[in-house]
Amino acid sequence: MSLFGQDRSFLDALPPADRTALLAEGRPRAYEPGEVLIRERDTSAHVLALLSGWCVVSVETERGARLILALRGAGEVVGDLAAVDQRPRSATVTALGRVEAVAVSGDRFRRFLAARPHATALILRQLSTRLRSADVERRSLASETVLRRLAARLVELAQRAGRRADAGTVLELPLPQHDLAAAIGATREAVAKALRLLREQDVVRTANRRVIVIDMPVLLLLARGRERPPAGPGPGSGAGPGGPAEKSPPGV
Structure with a gap:
């Protein structure tokens, strides 16, 4: 399970000319800590390219609880799913600290992708990574302490x-x-x-x-689900018969 996206963000993976072109399509936005950038079930379709700061991606459960799905930082885009499928927002994105971003309309973002197959492939890879992470998360919730x-x-x-x-x-x-x-x-x-x-x-x-x-x-x-460190002291640890006991992690 992972809160983070791919090791290399969408903006970083774009060629410099494409990155400049995308940012030129939008307008700068700044958000204060705790401010909502995107709200779940909203019908807006713009994309936010994050330039600095961290955001929390979350959903509300049927019981009214909040479940955090991911953390998104500089170089990543949020809101791309609604821009691509033109359906209501699937999650809420909230600024964890001060966040600076560029807002690009859904129409302009789709045109940007249509003209650049490389960028489209990056978005598909990003969506695939998030889907796989969601599958791992469901398994974790069902089986891990x-x-x-x-x-x-x-x-x-x-x-x-x-x-x-x-x-x-x-x-x-x-x-x-x-x-x-x-x-x-x-x-x-x-x-x-x-x-x-x-x-x-x-x-x-x-x-x-x-x-x-x-x-x-x-x-x-x-x-990793291990209840205690592997048996066997390291060199110079002094552990063993009559030596200090090896520390074990707390029980699960």
């Missing part, structure tokens, strides 16, 4: 949006606990319990809207 799903999300956030520091890897995206819960299809209470287990085992440290990953190897093991 909250702790494992949370560990996988934290690993992904650390790898894609983390900053190395003396204390560990700082997750730069300001996701509060209710957003972490919405990103793994769990309740806030369940995520709070899982985070407490991770803190007690010195795997992560949390502060206001900030998570620091202290022990990445253990977090990776949890994300």
